[in-house]
Amino acid sequence: MTSFMLSDTTASKISSQLTHLRHQMGSPAVGMVLTLVVVCDESGQYDAVRAATEAAREHPSRILVVIGRDPDEPNRLDAELRIGESTPGEVILLRLYGELTRHADSVVSPLLLTDTPVVAWWPRESPDVPAKDAIGQLALRRIIDARPASDPVKAVAGRARSYVPGDTDLAWTRLTPWRSLLAAAFDQPVGKVKKGVVEAASGNASAPLLAAWLAERLGAPVKVADSEGPGLTGVTLTTAEGTIKITRSDARLATLSRPGQPDRRVALTRRTTAELLAEEMRRLDPDEVYEAAVRRIGRANRSS
Amino acid sequence: MAESKPPTHAEDSVAMASTASAAATTGITEEIVAANPLRDPRDKRLPRVAGPCVLVLFGVTGDLARKKLLPAIYDLANRGLLPPGFSLVGFARREWRDQDFAQLTHDAIKQHARTPYREEVWKQLSEGIFFCPGEFTDDGAFDALAMMLKEIDETRGTGGNYGFYLSVPPKFFPVVVQQLKRTDLAHGPEASWRRVVIEKPFGHDLKSAQELNAITSAVFPESSVFRIDHYLGKETVQNIMALRFANNLFEPIWNRGYVDHVQITMAEDIGIGGRAGYYDGIGAARDVIQNHLLQLLALVAMEDPTSFGADSLRREKEKVLKAVQLPGDLARSTARGRYAAGWQGGQPVVGYTEEEGIPDNSITETYAAIKVEIANRRWAGVPFYLRTGKRLGRRVTEVAVVFQKAPHLPFSKDDTEILGHNALVIRVQPDEGITVRFGSKVPGTAMEVRDVSMDFAYGESFMESSPEAYERLLLDVLIGDPPLFPHQREVELSWKILDPIEEFWASQGPPEDYPAGTWGPASADEMMARDGRVWRRL
Structure with missing residues (x-):
């Protein structure tokens, strides 16, 4: 691994240093497929970089980590370049001081890879309207995460107002194995669903999204109920022929039961942030299914 | 919609490309959507299960x-x-x-x-x-x-x-x-x-392939028979279709107007191992050329299918296999060899006839090279060279499309002396990817032009380790998705191509020896030299 520190620098100096390092390593070709901009603070930086570099193994990326430092300091940009860190691609940590903290886009923009997609990710706090954020405007895909918010359920509900195609939420990504299992259960004919319940630990951000998706697709009311957790613990759908139920109490192995058939166990493990991120970067087009779920939550909130 | 950013050009094309591929890969048809309310072709996160x-x-x-x-x-x-x-x-x-x-x-x-x-x-x-x-x-x-x-x-x-x-x-x-x-x-x-x-093996010649098929088709309809050629499950092989039909860069030059010849190689560094019983009497051509290499040829040479459904894809592959023609003089356009004792990758290894279970009078080849032509408008006059062998220098499978030289070089002869042919190489294994070879100026005051290579490593660019071919193919069997499985007609057409060669070889006595760890017998190089060409050094 080559690590390189640049103090009180500029985007163009970083750029030429990158080219220089690449030539020195004898691999001047750029095989990276996208730029990932991570917006976080110093305390969240380590975990975010770790997840991003791991995801970069599937999607070799230039990872730009934007870290806002003290806005009262004089203006300054410090950069840390990491190349060849057991992963294809490059990691650049950008530390912004003073007024520059409000103009991060001026640093990020010249460092984006030419003519390849840009993905922005806010691992913790995210702007109210990601698409209007200065960094968000540079990105084709904007990934937020409702889970760390102080009120995750409210955060998910708020997304209906700010949604712009290209937005996505890791709280939604976490649901893919659940949704896949539910869809597989419906591959065999199931009667019309009358109502449903999604059970999850109190304040789980994914539960309302799952309920909204089910309600939207099945045309039946689906409620969210609190349980002991951890995370999502069950989905119950009542049909004319009986009940389809998925329960998971240990966050690893789930049980699927349906009328007239024996119970079956299915692995349903929670995934790491790196896996979630890798899934997000696999398809970069707007997620209309997520949009439909979010808008449904928005409508429900307005009418209540 | 409350507010929406006008889609940028990139966004647009990404969306379009993935919608098309979703339809092709997820196989979610309207029937499925009607039967299962939770499935939606737009829901690309949900895998095919x-x-x-x-x-x-x-x-x-x-x-x-x-x-x-x-x-x-x-x-x-x-x-x-x-x-x-x-x-x-x-x-x-x-x-x-x-x-x-x-x-x-x-x-x-x-x-x-x-x-x-x-x-x-x-x-x-x-x-x-x-x-x-x-x-x-x-x-x-x-x-x-x-x-x-x-x-x-x-x-x-x-x-x-x-x-x-x-x-x-x-x-x-x-x-x-x-x-x-x-x-x-x-x-x-x-x-x-x-x-x-x-x-595989789907028989050892046309007749036995038909007999074998008669046995299965008497019980199972053709649509229920899945013939596994694990090469077709490889990401890079599927990428041949993406490369050819999703891009506009290559297709215009993918024809006799620009292509000089095509080399398809599958080289193995291992010997026959414990497979003596199976291998002797079968040989390299039946073991590899009949299935893997001819399937690669079909994918590289076929016309664009109307869709990636099984029917359209197989139809195009059949068409091109039907158009394959053998040269008149098989002695001058084929070569076969058999590895002799030698050094392979730093280790001494025994020759084929010294392997356990191989009779002394065996005439089975462990190296086979053939030249074929494709009689259609796109490929007339462009030779396709297919070679495979065991105990060669190293393990590599690739398809190299070698282009003609530039029609006129406005440089002096000295400047371009070592400039070769442009080539586009699809590396199938082990290092999956694509290489483009072209001439570039050597830095300096003189106008000296030399070949350089540009690499795209497929394995690294998208996946930490791409799914094993068998994963993909088993899933396709369980889902009932047949495009990646050869049809019986393709199997029979391939035997029709190979049978005359095998017949000819059977009358020629034992194959020519080549030392293990080298790139095959001298006759294979001579076969290329007669056409004024050389094998790529791998």
């Missing part, structure tokens, strides 16, 4: 089962692609119980699976592992199998959907297939499916 089913594996103790099939089943389960209730039944001549087979599966997974071992995935899988002991000729054993499957349907909800994987030598096909017919396992009730999977 097989429906409830049982896979019956004949020949569970073989190398292929332990090293590839069982690990691939686990990897599929680990990626959440197997349905709840999926069950695996092993059938073999062993006094085993379910847990013995489960133990074998467990060990195979631990040793060979691509994805990390996870206890909960194993738990899910192991609940559905069963074993049925017996001989293929034993009616009682197959009656027991039929009973067992019926019971699994009831306890695991697999709905009468069975796949039968014949991982056994072809000589056992007739008896197994007949047993499946006798026990009525070959035909399920309405709305369930029965499929049979067979592995």
